[in-house]
Amino acid sequence: MSVEIGIIGAGNRGQKHAAEYATVEDADVVAIADVDEAAARSLARETNAEVYGDYRDLLEDADVDAVSICVHNNLHRPITADAAAAGCHVFCEKPMASTYTDARAMADAVEDAGVHLGVQNNRLFQPETRAARTLIDEGKLGDPYYARGVFSRRRGRPYVDGYGTPSFVSKESAGGGPIIDIGTYVIGQLLYLLGNERVERVAGSTFEHTDEMYAEELIGEDHDRYADRLAESGYDVEDVGLGMAHLEDGSVLSIRAAWHMYLPDASSALAGTRGGVEFDPFKFYTTTGDYEATVSLDIEEFERRQTLLESDSGYEMERSGGQFHHWIDTVRGTADNVIPTHEIALNSMIVMEGVYLVQEEGRELTADEIAERSESTAIDP
Numbered sequence: 001m002s003v004e005i006g007i008i009g010a011g012n013r014g015q016k017h018a019a020e021y022a023t024v025e026d027a028d029v030v031a032i033a034d035v036d037e038a039a040a041r042s043l044a045r046e047t048n049a050e051v052y053g054d055y056r057d058l059l060e061d062a063d064v065d066a067v068s069i070c071v072h073n074n075l076h077r078p079i080t081a082d083a084a085a086a087g088c089h090v091f092c093e094k095p096m097a098s099t100y101t102d103a104r105a106m107a108d109a110v111e112d113a114g115v116h117l118g119v120q121n122n123r124l125f126q127p128e129t130r131a132a133r134t135l136i137d138e139g140k141l142g143d144p145y146y147a148r149g150v151f152s153r154r155r156g157r158p159y160v161d162g163y164g165t166p167s168f169v170s171k172e173s174a175g176g177g178p179i180i181d182i183g184t185y186v187i188g189q190l191l192y193l194l195g196n197e198r199v200e201r202v203a204g205s206t207f208e209h210t211d212e213m214y215a216e217e218l219i220g221e222d223h224d225r226y227a228d229r230l231a232e233s234g235y236d237v238e239d240v241g242l243g244m245a246h247l248e249d250g251s252v253l254s255i256r257a258a259w260h261m262y263l264p265d266a267s268s269a270l271a272g273t274r275g276g277v278e279f280d281p282f283k284f285y286t287t288t289g290d291y292e293a294t295v296s297l298d299i300e301e302f303e304r305r306q307t308l309l310e311s312d313s314g315y316e317m318e319r320s321g322g323q324f325h326h327w328i329d330t331v332r333g334t335a336d337n338v339i340p341t342h343e344i345a346l347n348s349m350i351v352m353e354g355v356y357l358v359q360e361e362g363r364e365l366t367a368d369e370i371a372e373r374s375e376s377t378a379i380d381p
Contacts, residue, residue: 001026001332002026002027002028003026003027003028003065003066003328003331003332004028004030004063004064004065004066005021005027005028005029005030005031005064005065005066005067005068006029006030006031006032006033006055006058006059006062006064006066006067006068006088007029007031007032007033007043007049007067007068007070008033008034008055008058008067008068008069008070008071008079008083009033009034009068009069009070009071009093010032010033010034010036010039010040010042010043010044010070011034011039011070011071011165012164013070013093014032014034014043014068014070015043016070017068017070017091017093017324018032018043018046018047020322020324021068021324021328022047023324023325024324024325024328026328027324027328029047029049030047030049030050030062030063030064031049031050031051031052031058031062031064032044032047032049032050032051032052032058033051033052033053033054033055033057033058034053035053035054037051037053040052040053050062055067055079055082055381056082059082059083059086059088060086064088065088065089065331066088066089066090066091066116066331067079067083067088067089067090067091068091068092068093069083069090069091069092069093070093071093072167072173072174072379073095073097073098073173073174073175073180074097074098074102074172074173074174074175074377074378074379075378075379075381076092076093076096076097076098076102076106076378077097077102077103077105077106077376077378078378078379078380078381079381080092080106080109080110080117081105081106081109084109084110084112084113084115084117085109085113087113087115088115089115089116089117089118089331090106090110090115090116090117090118091117091118091119091120091327092106092117092118092119092120092342093119093120094119094120094121094184094185094188094345095119095175095180095181095184095345095348095349095352096119096342096345096346096348096349097175097349097378098174098175098176098180098377098378099175099349099353099374099375099376099377100346100349100350100353100370100371100374101371101374101375101376102376102377102378103345103346103349104346104349104371105376106342107342107343107346110342116330116331117342118323118326118327118330118341118342119341119342119344119345120323120341121184121185121188121189121323121341121344121345122185122322122323123185123186123188123189124188124189124192124323124339124341124344125322125323125326125339126189127299127300127302127303128279128280128282128299129189129192129193129279131277131282131297131299131302132193132270132277132279133192133193135275135277135284136193136272139274140274140275140284140286141270141271141272141273141274141275141276141277142272142273142274142275143272143273143274144193144194144195144251144270144271144272145250145251145252145271145272145273146251146252146253146254146270146271147190147193147194147251147252147253147254147268147269147270147271148190148253148254148266148268148269148270149183149186149187149189149190149253149254149255149256149257149268150186150255150256150257150265150266150267150268151178151182151183151185151186151256151257151258151265151268152256152257152258152261152263152264152265152266153258153259153260153261153265154260154261154262154263154264154265155213155259155260156259156260157169157210157235157239157259157260158181158259159229159233160210160226160229160230160233160235161226161259161260166232166233166234168181169233169234169235169236169237170233170234170235170236170237171236171237171377172379173379174237175377176237176238176241176352176356177206177208177237177238177239177241177259178238178239178240178241178257178258178259179206179238179241179243179255179257179352179355179356180352181257181259182257182259183241183255183257183352184345184348184352186255186257186268187253187255187348187351187352188341188344188345188348189268190253190268190270191253191344191347191348191351192339192344193270194247194249194251194253194270195249196340196343196344196347197247197248197249197251198247198248198347198367199245199246199247199248199347199350199351199354199367200245200246200247200248200366200367201245201246201364201365201366201367202243202244202245202246202350202351202354202355202358202364202365202367202370203243203244203358203364204241204242204243204244204255204354204355204358204359205241205242205243205355205358205359206238206240206241206242206355206356206359207238207239207240207241207242208237208238208239208240209239210230210235210239210260213239213260214226214227214230239258239259239260239261240256240257240258240259240260240261241255241256241257241258241355241356242255242256242257242355243255243351243354243355243358245350245351245354253351255351255355267279267280267281268280274286275287281296282296282297282299283295283296283297284296284297323341326338326339350367350370350371353370353374354367354370357369357370357373357374361373
């Protein structure tokens with residue numbers, strides 16, 4: 001059964017989705033929509049797809065089973081609602097939305113329509129996550145109770161430092177900075193490994209020190225270039241977000257997400273009562289025979305062997321399991337061990353928006369308070 005797909009948004013993310021679908025058997029991109037019709041035509045030439053200037057026309061005229069939403073964060077809610085109403089399954093770029101209210105509305109829309117919703121988070125499908133999940137399922141970690149999520153750059157603000165577009169650093173289009181841009185990856189990964197337990201309360205702080213970090217004595221003759229890019233972008237989001245979420249089962253998740261922080265990146269980690277793991281490089285910490293043991297698992301060899309065992313020919317060397325394969329199998333109803341990506345993403349929104357609201361309120365907030373204070377920032381397309 002071929003799954004016919006429409007891609008809404010022909011920019012960098014739309015191009016990435018099209019390339020990923022090309023690796024999935026019987027997943028065919030048949031329609032592209034973008035207000036920039038030249039960009040849509042350029043992408044459509046690679047996939048032999050129909051072109052639409054308005055996504056509503058794609059939903060009405062194109063015979064698609066599912067759509068990929070690859071536009072700015074604050075457009076996710078209305079497009080998801082329209083696609084669900086048209087009977088289409090929806091795969092949405094991360095983050096799910098800019099606020100919990102909008103993400104909750106998306107979840108309700110697909111539930112009412114009886115269609116699937118997937119949210120992009122490649123870390124849920126990485127070999128390291130599979131290894132950690134295996135250790136948890138086998139009881140090697142005991143009861144997990146602490147997770148540390150880190151996605152931190154020494155310097156890497158979108159657009160300002162050269163990568164991406166100004167929309168990444170604008171609250172109007174993105175909703176926030178690194179907490180919602182890159183923090184969403186590690187928050188989702190660790191919530192998944194913690195059983196996606198409901199968030200009980202959130203604490204945190206955000207920081208924005210662009211003027212000081214781009215001081216002339218630090219960056220010399222490039223000062224004016226960065227000053228111009230900051231001004232052009234309308235930069236109005238955080239540089240750094242720090243948070244801690246207490247989950248209802250008593251476990252704790254800490255988060256550090258930064259586009260510019262004078263510290264090195266660090267590995268995310270997960271600790272339980274019988275062992276713990278770090279992800280990069282992957283290490284398993286435990287005790288055996290009363291000796292403290294640090295074990296390096298050969299994840300590459302495991303993945304290679306599993307690929308050979310799963311292949312029909314016995315000669316395939318690259319494992320096909322990834323988030324796009326998983327998504328298409330979910331739509332077909334053939335997926336084994338479905339990972340509830342939108343439920344994880346919805347729970348992640350409580351943590352992410354919680355950090356922003358805690359910064360505004362100046363105190364820790366419960367999940368219920370975060371949900372009550374959350375307001376829609378969705379933009380009418």
